[in-house]
Amino acid sequence: MKNVILIAPPAAGKGTLSKYLTDTFGYVQLSTGDMLRERAEEDTKLKEIMKTGKLIDDKTVFEALEAKLNKLGDTPYILDGFPRTVTQAVMYDELLQNMGKDLGVVIYLDVDKEELKKRVVTRLVCPKCRASYSTRNESLLPKKEGLCDNCRLELIQREDDTEEVFDKRYNEYLEKTSPLIDYYESKGLLVRISSSDANEIFKEASSLVRNA
Ligand code: AP5
Ligand code: MG
Numbered sequence: 001m002k003n004v005i006l007i008a009p010p011a012a013g014k015g016t017l018s019k020y021l022t023d024t025f026g027y028v029q030l031s032t033g034d035m036l037r038e039r040a041e042e043d044t045k046l047k048e049i050m051k052t053g054k055l056i057d058d059k060t061v062f063e064a065l066e067a068k069l070n071k072l073g074d075t076p077y078i079l080d081g082f083p084r085t086v087t088q089a090v091m092y093d094e095l096l097q098n099m100g101k102d103l104g105v106v107i108y109l110d111v112d113k114e115e116l117k118k119r120v121v122t123r124l125v126c127p128k129c130r131a132s133y134s135t136r137n138e139s140l141l142p143k144k145e146g147l148c149d150n151c152r153l154e155l156i157q158r159e160d161d162t163e164e165v166f167d168k169r170y171n172e173y174l175e176k177t178s179p180l181i182d183y184y185e186s187k188g189l190l191v192r193i194s195s196s197d198a199n200e201i202f203k204e205a206s207s208l209v210r211n212a
Pocket of ligand 1: 015169
């Protein structure tokens with residue numbers, strides 16, 4: 001199985017698809033957002049930046065990811081939220097070259113802004129395993145209202161999940177992350193999924209990773 005990079009705007013379903021692929025195919029999910037949120041519990045400066053919806057500097061993010069990758073060995077993984085800038089993509093290309101590894105497949109989840117805004121304010125997350133649930137989508141509800149299916153802990157809202165911060169996150173995405181669509185398309189590595197139905201997305205992505 002090839003490694004997967006997920007490129008998508010905020011709240012497009014990177015975490016949800018990662019969890020599905022992890023449960024179904026045994027991938028490891030590497031979410032730089034989750035790594036940074038964990039770190040921010042002890043780093044008030046980092047926490048403050050994340051609350052505003054701005055991206056964290058490339059070096060900090062890359063070092064956090066590299067440390068995880070070095071421990072993984074040959075287990076296939078999904079990059080959820082990385083790379084997020086062309087600089088990060090170039091750093092990652094160099095790392096792969098040094099490790100003698102292939103990049104794999106890049107999946108771009110194409111979701112429009114109005115839909116994303118609705119998702120952001122109806123999302124609940126587990127404070128421990130970070131799984132995402134939706135209070136407006138039947139198939140993405142937790143089995144027991146307000147509780148994580150895996151950890152049984154009370155679900156919470158993320159601090160950056162307000163309409164106001166969402167606008168900032170979305171602008172960061174447009175300015176700094178969306179150029180990656182051309183970057184990977186020009187290398188012939190990008191596959192676009194435009195469906196909005198979660199099960200349809202799971203099906204399309206499964207067939208991609210199976211054939212990758
Ligand atoms: P990060 O945690 O990556 O946040 P994000 O990109 O804004 O993405 P989200 O986690 O909000 O959304 P998602 O795409 O995972 O969607 P989900 O599956 O939860 O990053 C947070 C911050 O960390 C950044 O702002 C930045 O500061 C920093 N950071 C992280 N990586 C960085 C990097 N590489 N460089 C620099 N800074 C970095 O789904 C969302 C909701 O929709 C859920 O409720 C879900 O149930 C629902 N849903 C999912 N799929 C569907 C569907 N098909 N239909 C309806 N609802 C759906
Ligand atoms: Mg996420």
